Amino acid sequence: MKNKKKVILISSICAIAVIAVAAGAAVFMSRSGKVADEQTTPETTQIPVVTAAPEPTKDPHEGMVRSNLTGEYVTKKVAEKRPYAVIINNIEYANANQQGTSQIDVLYEALAEGGITRMLGVIQNVDKIKKLGSVRSARHYFVSFASEWDAIFCHFGQTKYAISKIEELGINNLSGLSAIGPVVYARDYSYKAPHNVFTTGKKMKKGAKKLGYRTKVKSDNVAEHFAFYEEDTDLDSIDDTTYIKLPFSNYSTCYLKYDTKSKTYKKYEYGKKHKDHKNNKQLAFKNVIVQLVKEKNIDKNGYQHLFLHKRKGEGYYLTNGKRVKITWRKSEADHKMTYYDESGDVLTINPGKTYIAAYPTSRKKLISFKEK
Template sequence: MKRFRWFLAFIIIVFVMSGCKKKEKLITKEDSIIETNTPSPTVTPTEEPSPSPTTDPHRDEVESKLTGLYVSKSVASKRPYAIMFNNIKVASPQSGTSEADILYEAIVEGGITRLMGIFEQAKSDRIGSTRSARHYFVSIADEYDAIYVHFGQTKYATAKMKKLGINDLSGLSGIGTTVFYRDPSIKAPHNAFTSLKGLLKGTRILGYRTKYNSSYEGHFKFYDADTDLTSDKVVNKLILNFSNYTSPYFTYDKQNKCYLRYQFGVPHIDANTKKQLKFKNIIIQLVREWNIDRKGYQTMDIENASGEGYYITNGKAMKITWKKNEATRKMRYYSEDGSELKINAGKTYIAIFPNNRTSGVVFK
């Protein structure tokens, strides 16, 4: 009996201990499960990078008042120089003409023409040969708030400069040898040249303003993008018969959409670069012109006047009108519908052409 009790007690102890081990094992398993099921760290979705803003290629530039092309702000604010060029055969080709943003041509005495370049950025150490002033060129230079550069002048030009209060650099003044120099290998009077260094030094000595007048509005309006004219008038070649002596012509370069200039039967080149002059725009401004005296000096009605003309670009021409008020320094061109003319960005050639010789303007 006693042995049975001990046996029973042993059985109970074994059972209890076995249950405890199972419980302990179960808890351990649960603990293990709890540990292995610990939630993983939260993964934040990667945001796609936002596109960086497109860099503006013209961020530090503005449109030139002369060409409509983008230039630095410092360049765009500078007053231009209006430089007179000799334009007879013996003085050709001239130096520095390709640097002019706008090139004017008009008759002077004897049927020859003279050129005037409007320069936003003169660069060369040889620009010319430079020749004397004419009063209608003085008036045109004033349209651009320009510093007028010339070597010599007529009495009419002197009077016009005084009337309009023109800042000029003259080869016959006290700073003549500062602004200009002579090339001894060329016969006078065709051997006077100026340079960027001379222009800047003369301007500084005379204390001329170097920035545009705050009231200056600009001379042209420009298209936002290159624009073809809707006109039916095709111009692959333009001939301007100023006189029996001077008949420059232009041919259209369709690939580059510009007009190439010729004179005296050959390509008109810049002697500095050896490259032919080319223009995006051509304007023909028809004016009333006549002899002012017995010496054959010319004058023209452009002080407070209006007239007709042509605008040529991208292989086509259209009729335009123009109106000038010298007192306000404004010269404006208009389309046939009366709106102010817009032109393509680029260099411009302007012919001041007698309106009683329109048969000398030939389109081909």
């Protein structure tokens, strides 16, 4: 009996010991698992992201201003230069020998007598002109066009009507038939007279200085012919126009073709490319304005008169292969000529060179927009 009790006591002690060991193991395993979990899960540390401040964008046109003639950015010094407006001979012989014409910023073309056309080239920075011409005699409506730009008017000869208009409008001019002529102009005897008179930028500036002419433009004297888009812009128009033919007369017909690569209208005259034979470049224009003007013959010499003063009219504007209808108003008294879009707002054109055809209203029906 005594031994039996001893066995039971020992068994109880062993059972208690086993239970204690098992409980300790469970606690240990539980704690070991928690520690393992904490060790295998790395702590996440938030690293602040530093964003570099963007560098300020440099204005490519900083310190520059827009040209009144082309709308392109030029230095302030160039923008302040007073333009020169030069009469350019354009009969077929002279056309084949023209020089310096690709440097013209705004080019006018209009009828003279006998069905020929004459041109007026307006240039802001004549420093780049190494040779320009041939230079011919003035017609009074070109005097009027020159006055719109506050330009110094350059010509070799003139009609009595041109003399009157120069005096009426008070235009500073460099006449080849006056005492200043030899300073400004010279003949190139490799061409036939009278189609061989040329000038240079240096000579024009020298002549203007000798006569005491102002050399800086007065912005108040420059008409707001048109506004300029900030950058190249297509017209909102359904009228595709990659070609225009302007038969000024039976003798003189010019046409312009749109070149998609340069996005300019390239000029042709007398059935050939109209070139500057100084550098062999074809004349090309970002903008084309056809200004329809009433005209009439005013004397036995066949001299023409264009009705401009206190007048208004219609026309077309072409750029980037499109065209829109426009209107224009002119007042010689304040030297103003302004072009308007179909909404009646000042016409906005693309930056670049401009060709303006003062085209007879009587021949409007002969204008063609389709190449045959």
